[in-house]
Amino acid sequence: MRSDIEARRTEPKDDLISLLWQSEIDGKAMTMELMEDFAVLLFIAGLDTVINGMGYGIRHIASNPDFQDELRANPKRIVEAAEELLRRYTFTVPTRRITRDVDFAGVSMKADERLMLFLPGADLDKREFENPEVFALDRENNVHIAFGVGPHRCLGSHLARIELQVIYEQMLARLPAFRIDADKPTTFHAGNIIAIDSLPLRWD
Structure with a gap:
């Protein structure tokens, strides 16, 4: 999933992954490690x-x-x-x-x-x-x-x-x-x- 996650950082779209890239956690910018965690959770959820x-x-x-x-x-x-x-x-x-x-x-x-x-x-x-x-x-x-x-x-x-x-x-x-x-x-x-x-x- 890494290439798709990275693509949303450089070319955001109207989706949840792009929105997450624009988020901050405790005042810190989003990292690829956290994005991978979020993406795996979203992928397996349900x-x-x-x-x-x-x-x-x-x-x-x-x-x-x-x-x-x-x-x-x-x-x-x-x-x-x-x-x-x-x-x-x-x-x-x-x-x-x-x-x-x-x-x-x-x-x-x-x-x-x-x-x-x-x-x-x-x-x-x-x-x-x-x-x-x-x-x-x-x-x-x-x-x-x-x-x-x-x-x-x-x-x-x-x-x-x-x-x-x-x-x-x-x-x-x-x-x-x-x-x-x-x-x-x-x-x-x-x-x-x-x-x-x-x-x-x-x-x-």
């Missing part, structure tokens, strides 16, 4: 996350035939279903660097240590959500943090929502009733994403 969002949503739909029937009968409910699926199956675990020594909730944290933010736990917090482990399509309070919050909130959250809604709409419109393949278990792995490796489905 790959693991949206794919796994789709996987968890399809897994839930496939595992709950009554819910699947309801969405088929009322496709307009897919929008709210997508939000509750994001809350119930939040899967992102972003990493942060501790900038200074601090004691937080009785835990001593040192500068430059790494911290994993377990967002799935926050979206299953019973202090925020009644019966948080239950998927509830009619849930009133559904203010989840699957996309993060504050200055680190996902830049592509609106696009991700559309992508999730479209995959649910299209699968329900194009496939007959589908279910989890009982002979081939779903497999997962953990890291910055609680990821689905394999999700075998069956339909008649």
Whole structure:
């Protein structure tokens, strides 16, 4: 990507890379090293996350035939279903660097240590959500943090929502009733994403 990044510095266009070249961080001009970091993040953003969002949503739909029937009968409910699926199956675990020594909730944290933010736990917090482990399509309070919050909130959250809604709409419109393949278990792995490796489905 280096040649494309460099080209935007000398011949800027109407795009995000060109805009980043014109930015300063803590009063200092942008560097190629930082630009490469930004570009890699922008390039990979939405790959693991949206794919796994789709996987968890399809897994839930496939595992709950009554819910699947309801969405088929009322496709307009897919929008709210997508939000509750994001809350119930939040899967992102972003990493942060501790900038200074601090004691937080009785835990001593040192500068430059790494911290994993377990967002799935926050979206299953019973202090925020009644019966948080239950998927509830009619849930009133559904203010989840699957996309993060504050200055680190996902830049592509609106696009991700559309992508999730479209995959649910299209699968329900194009496939007959589908279910989890009982002979081939779903497999997962953990890291910055609680990821689905394999999700075998069956339909008649």
